[in-house]
Structures are given as C-alpha cells and as structure tokens.
Amino acid sequence: MAYYVCIKPAQLSLMRASNVLLHCLKQIRTNTLSQSSSALYFVSNGKGKSLILSGSRCPPCRFFSSGHSVRSERNPHNRNEKAGQLTTRRSPSEAPTVSTAQKVKEAGKDFTYLIVILVGLGVTGGLFYVVFKELFSSSSPSKIYGVALEKCRAHPEVIGVFGEPIKGYGETTRRGRRQHVSHVEYMKDGVKHMRLKFYIQGSEPRVEGTVHLEVKENPTSGKFEFCFIFVDIDTYPRRSIVIEDNR
C-alpha cells in the first residue's frame, strides 16, 4: 500500500510550503527522493509511503511505487482541491471510480481538442498546397513571370534600352514587398487565358518598363503558351517593344 501527498507550491506561501515539506520529510525517512525541475518525487520502496510534491507546471503527477507500474495521473479530484490543501489518499489499490458524468466531460474535452487539431492541420495543409502550387506548378503566375522575365532579359532591344542587369518585380505592397505579380485569369472561347503585368528596370537610370503578357492554355497538352509579350517603356521616349506575338 502506498500513500501520496500532492502539494501545489505555487499556491502556498513559502513558509507554509517549507513547513509542509519538513512534515513530509519527517514522515518518510525510509523513502528515496528524486527531484525534477518542477516537482519533487518521492519514490517509495513499496512498503513505505510515497509522497509527491507537484509543481503547478506539472499537471500529471507521477507516482512511483515498486511492484506497480508507473502511471501518470490525470485525476479530476485534484483540481477541485482547495489551494494549498494537503491531501492524503490511498492509492493505487483503491482507485476512485470515475462517474459517467465525468467520463462524458472528459470525452467532450478530448473531442474538442481533436477538432481543434484537425482544423489546424487542415489550414496548414491548405496553405502548403497553395504555396507549392504557386512555386512549382507550371501554370502558376510566378512561374510564368519567371519565364517571361528570362525572355525579356534575352531580348537585345530590351537590353539596349534598359541596360544589362535587368531586374523584375511585381506590385509594391504597403510593406515594401514587390513579389506579387498582378494577374487576371479569364475564359475566352472555352480556353483558359491569363494576363500578367510586371515591371522591369535595368542599369540605365530613370528608365522603367512595364511588361504585359498573355498566355493561353493549350487544349491538348494543358500547358500555357504565350500569346504575346510586350514591353512598354514608361519613361519619356514612350514606345513599346514586341518580344513575342503569336496571335
């Protein structure tokens, strides 16, 4: 037979806690003592008493008792106890029977947690799906933007106007991020089309350009093909450079 005592030190004043400790220590001289950061465990030798000082940060108190398996406890009785109260109870031979109401309560709580976890997993999975689609799918706006930017960089007239290292960016957000490329998708004659718009800038100072492009889905292969790519120069000698026009 083993006894245990559960004290919550955080809810006791320091003086009383130490008194309780001394009292407990006096009671169990024969027992061995192990200590963790948030709780004190008294390990009983099976014949003596077992004492647990549980910190407020370790909700499941652990009981050690040779001959019995170590079990962790989620005892609803402990929650109802008044703060700082020293309780002694027989365990584990006379485990209190759990009433149906408490079982229902526990089940309800577990179910709520399950729902929360599932919702969290679902949201995370959805976000990952969106991100991976955006990054790796060949029909995503950012992928098309990358391909079109490479085409602009390779075009000699664009290089001549803008200067060699050409950089591309999308719409500027309020926080100074420019990685979102403005795009619109629409259906025409049953074929999916997408229009994109992004900006380029080269080493020439004060020369900026806007790239307009349209892609349409190839009905047989399902891949997007360029309909046109135009570069509009936004600064003074305004003109347009046609990079590709497959219409």
Added chain:
Amino acid sequence: MEEYAREPCPWRIVDDCGGAFTMGAIGGGIFQSVKGFRNAPIGFRHRLRGSANAVRIRAPQIGGSFAVWGGLFSTIDCGLVKLRRKEDPWNSITSGAMTGAVLAARSGPLAMVGSAMMGGILLALIEGVGILLTRYTAQQFQNQIILGEDSGPFPPKDSSPQKGYPGYGQYQ
C-alpha cells in the same frame, strides 16, 4: 520619400527591424503579463506586481530577438533580390531558412538544419497567406474588370501603339 517608394530595398531592413521589435514587444508584453500574473504569489497586489515585473524584464528581450530575426531576414531578402535580380516568393522562403540557420549557428550544424527548416516552413506559410489574400482581393476586383474585345494593347500583327485600352487597370 519618392525614392523610398520607388526602391524599397535598403530601407526595408530598418522598417522590418522596427516592425518586428514592436510586434515582439507588444505580443511578448501581453503574454508575459498573463504569465507573470499566474506565477506570482497569492494576493491581487502581488499578482499585479509580478505581472508588471515580468513584462518589464521579458518584453524588451522578446522584442529584441524579434528585431534580430526581422532585420536579418530583411537583409538576406534584399541580398537575394540583388543577386537574383528578381522578386518572387522564393526570396522570402530562402531568406527565412537562412535566417534560421544563421541564428542557430552557435548550437551546431544539426540545430542549424532544424532551425532553417522551421524558418522556411514558417515563411512558406506566411507566403501562402499572402497569396491567398491577394487572390481573394483579386476575385473581388475581377467583377469590375471588363476586358475589351481586343485581346491586347495592339491590334493583332500590327505594332503601331494604341494606348489606353479599356479596362486594363491594376488587377492585383
């Protein structure tokens, strides 16, 4: 200010650093006030004092570590923009991972890999939220955009410019 609006990059580092500090200080302050209140000895005055103490000690620390994260992240992001000459979601994901790795550099290579993965995943999630938000706003915009019959800025196979075709605003 005009220059700032045009080229966000070097200034964005300061901006992000300050924003992250504020975020960390406020969020950490709220969290620590609750924690300090709960951990203090019994009695309302003690609890209030414990709460205030915890906020005073811990909130600036949390803000500081947030600021380090934000500043390093933004610095690497700007470096990547400069290197790749392109701005897309890859930049921020890579720089999130690199920030995690750099900040865990003192705890060894294994911790660096773990921290880098955490950073990358976190930033990927944030990017996902951003993409979803822009898509959502784009759908609201789309109803207003009426595309013209002409499917481009020029009549087909003709390179004479024709400016200002209808309905071609900023899609977002």
